[in-house]
Amino acid sequence: MQPNSAIMQKPLSELIADELKQKIWNEEIQLGERLLETDLAESYDVSRSTIREALKILESEELVVSQARKGTYVADFTNQDINEMIELRTLLESHAFTQAINRLESHHTKDLEAIVDEMKQKADEKDWNGLFDLDMKFHSYVVGLCGNTRIIKIYDSLQVQIRTFLMHLDRYYSSTQAFYNEHKQLLEALVSNDVHIVNDRVREHIEYVETKLLGQSSDIEFKEV
Structure with missing residues (x-):
């Protein structure tokens, strides 16, 4: 992530959400794939709460879905x-x-x-x-x-x-x-x-x-x- 003033105005959770979107669109992350907070937090070197916020952004955009006791998955469209x-x-x-x-x-x-x-x-x-x-x-x-x-x-x-x-x-x-x-x-x-x-x-x-x-x-x- 390049540190310019326009980008740095965004919260870290939004930057991570944007990067996850790009990975999905580039098919580095597949439709239907499970997203683990622990793995993502380690990958981005941030807290799990930041990852949770990023995933909530993606969920609001209907790109991911959260299932009780099952976890968070990339949406698999019908x-x-x-x-x-x-x-x-x-x-x-x-x-x-x-x-x-x-x-x-x-x-x-x-x-x-x-x-x-x-x-x-x-x-x-x-x-x-x-x-x-x-x-x-x-x-x-x-x-x-x-x-x-x-x-x-x-x-x-x-x-x-x-x-x-x-x-x-x-x-x-x-x-x-x-x-x-x-x-x-x-x-x-x-x-x-x-x-x-x-x-x-x-x-x-x-x-x-x-x-x-x-x-x-x-x-x-x-x-x-």
Whole structure:
């Protein structure tokens, strides 16, 4: 952890929670794996109470679950979870993206272009984790322009779950370039100011991404309900 002023403003428990999230997304920690307070405290050289606070943060984000007398585990999402996420993302993002069109100014377009340019670099490097982080940045930025504070708040609360679902998608896209191209097309649709094109692009993107994950869920050991 690099000691810069912005990072050091965060409590230690939050820094550890952030690092655990990255380890889960990098598949260094597996879905369904048990997280032992003692081992984590030793690994990070902190007290068990600090680890407990970090795990409570992850639990509030629904990335881990605590079971009485059994311990704490990384959440193992079900097909129902994925179905619900598809439906919710489609509802929120199709509406938010179309509403963002009227609020999209030149400096917003430049910001989004910069994100897409970063995605091109990550695609060239075949860096899937970097691409997925930028995917979240791109979608969150556009949703943030929709003008509906409640939609923005709900979407923010879903960030960790959405990012966790994305972690398996590298095995379903033909290439990093294909993933980058989808976001380039999303940006082009926004700039076109055509509500129908934007709505179609958003729905196609979510349905492809999420149904690929759902359709192959048995391969990644998601549970049936």
